[in-house]
Amino acid sequence: xxxxxxxxxxxxxxxxxxxxxxxxxxxxxxxxxxxxxxxxxxxxxxxxxxxxxxxxxxxxxxxxxxxxxxxxxxxxxxxxxxxxxxxxxxxxxxxxxxxxxxxxxxxxxxxxxxxxxxxxxxxxxxxxxxxxxxxxxxxxxxxxxxxxxxxxxxxxxxxxxxxxxxxxxxxxxxxxxxxxxxxxxxxxxxxxxxxxxxxxxxxxxxxxxxxxxxxxxxxxxxxxxxxxxxxxxxxxxxxxxxxxxxxxxxxxxxxxxxxxxxxxxxxxxxxxxxxxxxxxxxxxxxxxxxxxxxxxxxxxxxxxxxxxxxxxxxxxxxxxxxxxxxxxxxxxxxxxxxxxxxxxxxxxxxxxxxxxxxxxxxxxxxxxxxxxxxxxxxxxxxxxxxxxxxxxxxxxxxxxxxxxxxxxxxxxxxxxxxxxxxxxxxxxxxxxxxxxxxxxxxxxxxxxxxxxxxxxxxxxxxxxxxxxxxxxxxxxxxxxxxxxxxxxxxxxxxxxxxxxxxxxxxxxxxxxxxxxxxxxxxxxxxxxxxxxxxxxxxxxxxxxxxxxxxxxxxxxxxxxxxxxxxxxxxxxxxxxxxxxxxxxxxxxxxxxxxxxxxxxxxxxxxxxxxxxxxxxxxxxx
Numbered sequence: 001x002x003x004x005x006x007x008x009x010x011x012x013x014x015x016x017x018x019x020x021x022x023x024x025x026x027x028x029x030x031x032x033x034x035x036x037x038x039x040x041x042x043x044x045x046x047x048x049x050x051x052x053x054x055x056x057x058x059x060x061x062x063x064x065x066x067x068x069x070x071x072x073x074x075x076x077x078x079x080x081x082x083x084x085x086x087x088x089x090x091x092x093x094x095x096x097x098x099x100x101x102x103x104x105x106x107x108x109x110x111x112x113x114x115x116x117x118x119x120x121x122x123x124x125x126x127x128x129x130x131x132x133x134x135x136x137x138x139x140x141x142x143x144x145x146x147x148x149x150x151x152x153x154x155x156x157x158x159x160x161x162x163x164x165x166x167x168x169x170x171x172x173x174x175x176x177x178x179x180x181x182x183x184x185x186x187x188x189x190x191x192x193x194x195x196x197x198x199x200x201x202x203x204x205x206x207x208x209x210x211x212x213x214x215x216x217x218x219x220x221x222x223x224x225x226x227x228x229x230x231x232x233x234x235x236x237x238x239x240x241x242x243x244x245x246x247x248x249x250x251x252x253x254x255x256x257x258x259x260x261x262x263x264x265x266x267x268x269x270x271x272x273x274x275x276x277x278x279x280x281x282x283x284x285x286x287x288x289x290x291x292x293x294x295x296x297x298x299x300x301x302x303x304x305x306x307x308x309x310x311x312x313x314x315x316x317x318x319x320x321x322x323x324x325x326x327x328x329x330x331x332x333x334x335x336x337x338x339x340x341x342x343x344x345x346x347x348x349x350x351x352x353x354x355x356x357x358x359x360x361x362x363x364x365x366x367x368x369x370x371x372x373x374x375x376x377x378x379x380x381x382x383x384x385x386x387x388x389x390x391x392x393x394x395x396x397x398x399x400x401x402x403x404x405x406x407x408x409x410x411x412x413x414x415x416x417x418x419x420x421x422x423x424x425x426x427x428x429x430x431x432x433x434x435x436x437x438x439x440x441x442x443x444x445x446x447x448x449x450x451x452x453x454x455x456x457x458x459x460x461x462x463x464x465x466x467x468x469x470x471x472x473x474x475x476x477x478x479x480x481x482x483x484x485x486x487x488x489x490x491x492x493x494x495x496x497x498x499x500x501x502x503x504x505x506x507x508x509x510x511x512x513x514x515x516x517x518x519x520x521x522x523x524x525x526x527x528x529x530x531x532x533x534x535x536x537x538x539x540x541x542x543x544x545x546x547x548x549x550x551x552x553x554x555x556x557x558x559x560x561x562x563x564x565x566x567x568x569x570x571x572x573x574x575x576x577x578x579x580x581x582x583x584x585x586x587x588x589x590x591x592x593x594x595x596x597x598x599x600x601x602x603x604x605x606x607x608x609x610x611x612x613x614x615x616x617x618x619x620x621x
Contacts, residue, residue: 018358020090020150020228023177027083030056030173038082043068049097049169054079056093056142056173063099064169071160071168078113078157079170086116086182086270088228089151091175092158096139105169106136107160114153116184116270122210122221124151127240127247132161139169148240149208149227152179181359182273183226185211187219188265189257191250194351196288202236202246204353219266224250224355230281231355233326235290249283251290251353262344263352269340272302273361275333278343281356283326289350292317296331296345300338308342319348326355337364 028034036052044050045066054065067077083089096106111131112124125131126148133145160168190213191205211221229239231248238247252263282292295316299308315331345352591605 018088018177018179018228020088023088023090023150023228024175025177027087027174027176029054029081030058034081034083038084040080040082041065041067042077042080045069051079054170054172056095056171058171059098059100062097063103064095064097064105064171066097066105066167066169067160070165071162072165073161073163076159077168078159079172080155080157081172081174082118083154083156083174086152086154086179086184087176088179089114089147089153089156089174089176091144091146092133093142093144093173093175094135094158095142095171096136097169097171098140101140103139103169105167106139107162107168107170108137109133109135109161110170111159111161112147112151113157113159114151115155116153118155121157127208127243135160149224149229150176152184152222152226181226182269182271182361182363183222183267183359184270185220185222185268186225186265186357187211187217188225188250189252189263190216190218192253192256194246194251194253199288200236200245202249202251203244204235204246204249204251206250207243207247224248225357227356229355231283231326231353233283233285233324235283235285235288235326235353248355249353250355251283251351254347254350254352262346264342264344267341267343267357267359268304269338269359269361272337272339272364273359274335274337274364275300275341276335276360276362277333278331278341279356279358279360280329280331280345280354281326282329283353283355284320285324285326286321286349287324290353291319291349291351292327292329293345293352294319294348296343298331298333298341298343300336301340301342302338304339309338317348328356 029039032055039051039054041051041054045068046062048061049064049066050061051065053061053063065079067075071077092112094107094110097103109132111133113121114124115121123131124147126133134143135145136143156174158170158172160170162168188206191203194202194204196202206218206223206225208227209218209221209223211219211223229248232239235249235251236245238245240247254261257263278298280293280296283290284292295314297312297314299312301308313332313334313336317329589605592603594602594604596602
């Protein structure tokens with residue numbers, strides 16, 4: 001159980017940072033979760049080519065958004081989408097105007113502009129600095145473009161690009177996931193160039209930073225520390241193609257920052273938040289003079305116009321000189337409330353390198369801010385090719401205005417839910433097991449003890465059913481004989497002068513009546529006439545004992561009974577007449593239930609003879 005909970009906690013920690021390869025959810029252009037009012041444009045050709053007709057895989061209106069007139073190479077016509085909240089945008093899909101095979105307009109290329117506040121717009125460029133992406137080659141196929149690097153934005157503009165004057169129409173879908181960190185900018189010193197002897201140079205600058213650069217400092221934007229790509233253990237290697245060594249890291253040398261011995265960074269968020277922790281992915285290749293930071297101190301500012309709080313949060317790390325693996329260092333922030341943080345990371349060696357920084361926090365309910373609209377996510381399959389169709393699978397995302405439990409409470413909640421589920425499974429298993437055991441016990445065959453057996457003969461089946469008669473002891477045995485051992489049995493000895501072979505009993509059996517003969521041949525059961533034949537009277541002439549009988553145990557329809565198969569035949573029973581006695585029901589005393597089967601229940605008990613002052617065991621079915 002503890003191992004299972006540990007695995008769950010490790011999985012939560014592993015997916016705490018956004019992974020661009022899994023953050024590929026359709027944001028709502030096709031299914032209408034993005035409202036018509038959130039889709040605008042610089043112009044439109046007709047009412048039937050308005051911006052809200054630019055929905056992926058839809059054919060309403062004239063089938064797409066078309067800007068007014070011919071698009072010229074110098075034009076900057078755009079289609080703008082308000083996503084309702086900060087979003088980690090990873091994929092863009094485009095189509096032309098198909099219009100049930102009547103449209104032929106499409107965009108061959110486009111650029112992206114984006115804004116986090118709707119005021120300051122920035123241009124997207126790929127990791128090689130190219131701002132233009134290839135689009136469609138016809139009006140009916142879909143083209144899917146991955147964004148490297150991804151964009152953290154709320155507003156996005158698609159600007160069709162052409163080299164010749166032409167008519168352009170577009171349908172669009174956007175893919176990504178909510179940006180729950182709420183971080184809108186960070187500032188830090190510029191990265192530096194590392195030239196280790198015998199190794200290639202490593203440029204440790206933030207090459208995708210979209211803010212300003214001034215006096216060798218970055219401010220007002222986001223870059224590689226929030227792109228979801230973590231660096232490798234060897235900082236000279238990279239996960240990207242056609243880039244330089246050290247691309248995934250932002251790094252600084254200790255002596256280049258003066259005598260202060262730390263790197264100061266400032267983080268600004270979209271609103272006031274309650275912070276649980278900060279996670280910093282840091283390199284620890286100590287053989288090259290690179291280690292994680294030795295300690296960190298963070299100050300908090302509740303509002304942008306307020307001053308920094310006096311008391312910081314201080315955290316000291318445990319340095320590792322044995323394992324050179326890059327790692328996440330989690331810094332607890334003690335549930336402090338702020339809209340801006342300032343953290344100082346102190347050097348533990350010559351170099352310090354970061355590749356990712358993320359925060360675990362929730363909205364502070366005390367601040368009066370504009371909450372974004374509720375958004376539902378749609379899962380799509382991974383997009384491997386550039387021209388493919390996307391199949392949406394509906395999935396609902398949490399309301400961003402709702403309070404999300406912090407990381408520690410989430411782990412406890414998951415552990416409690418797992419425990420409850422396991423208890424319910426165990427209880428259901430025990431209930432089913434008890435029901436199964438009860439059914440088995442109800443249908444289980446009942447064992448009949450030897451002291452409760454009597455013999456009944458059926459002529460057609462040559463089978464004797466053994467039940468319970470009270471057999472009086474022989475008068476010929478003394479107190480120490482076998483009769484005193486068990487009053488229900490008489491033991492027969494082969495050397496006894498009164499013993500006869502059962503084969504000689506063939507012509508000495510009692511006579512049967514016509515009714516008994518019919519009942520015997522019909523396979524039924526006949527009760528002996530106790531008024532005509534009492535125990536030992538039917539066999540006292542020439543057969544004082546009956547011994548040659550094989551006792552076998554068979555499974556019948558009424559449960560488990562004892563049967564005796566005699567060695568002699570009983571042909572003469574069918575030619576004799578024995579009348580069965582009638583027992584009144586009021587004189588039957590039931591003792592216990594033996595079992596049940598196809599023809600009813602079988603019970604044992606006692607019955608009193610009608611004309612005799614004696615009792616007899618009986619079996620009733």
